[in-house]
Amino acid sequence: MNKKSFERKNELLNAALDEFTRKNYENASLNTIIKNASISKGTFYYHFQNKQTLYLFLLETAVKTKWEFINSHMKEYPPDSPRRDIFDEFKLQAQMGMEFAVxxxxxxxxxxxxxxxxxxxxxxxxxxxxxxxTESMIREMVKKARTREDLTEKFSEDFMVKILTYLFTNFDEIFHLEEDFHLDKMVENLNNYVEFMKHGMGR
Incomplete structure (x- = not known):
């Protein structure tokens, strides 16, 4: 890809990211993306087949960038760190995810x-x-945690996987106020959230 084509693609991706972060997929307009990127439709179709392939490319890029960020930072916390259980894993991964968000x-x-x-x-x-x-990832973590006896035997593996998956994937929906997106507040919410998962509300 020559320099000009690379620059055009970057302009397209930036315009698409702006559109998809302001509107849901259905309402996001390909014409608006093309207009804001200052490119022709021919240039768009040179790079992407349609709106869906563009959207999936952005999602894939976001996911890869996030996991590269998390994995590079997780190296600072080796798996054999003293008594690291499944909840410590949740905290570490989620905290790295929050730093990524910032x-x-x-x-x-x-x-x-x-x-x-x-x-x-x-x-x-x-x-x-x-x-x-996400559920498969959580299931693998639960299996390892049960082997290490980090989790109670009172509940079935399926039950714990479903509950933990729901809690893990809905954090952003629970804490969605603008003040919740400051890193210090995010970490505070995260620590309380994981403590709740680990100990519940009982005394």
């Missing part, structure tokens, strides 16, 4: 907008295409 606010906003697509075809298409399966 550093890459548009990608974070895109992920929030995507989570609101639940129930729509684009959500299922994206999950299938990008292999976004």
């Amino acid at each position: 550093g890459f606010p548009q990608y974070h906003r895109l992920s929030i907008m995507f989570s609101r697509e639940k129930g729509n075809k684009i959500y299922e298409d994206a999950k299938t295409t990008l292999h976004l399966d």
Whole structure:
């Protein structure tokens, strides 16, 4: 890809990111994206087949960037750290995710907008295409945690996976006020959230 074509694609991606973070998938306008990117339709179709392929490309880029960020920071916390249980894992990964949100606010906003697509075809298409399966990741963590006896035997594996998956994937929907997006407040909410998952509300 020559320099001019690369610059055009970047302009297109920036315009698309702006549109998809302000509107849901259905209402996002490809014509608006093309206009704001100051490119021709021919240039758009040179890079992408349609609005969906553009949207999926942005989601994939956001996911890859996020996990590269998390994995690079997780190296500071080796798995054999003293008594690191599943809840410590949640805290570490979520805290890295929050730092990512502060550093890459548009990608974070895109992920929030995507989570609101639940129930729509684009959500299922994206999950299938990008292999976004949080439940499988949580199940693997639960299996390891049960082996280490981090979790109670009172509840079945399926029950814990479903509950933890729901709690893990809906954090942003629970804490959605503007003040909640300051890093200090996010970390405070996260710590309380994980403590709630670990100990519940009982005395």
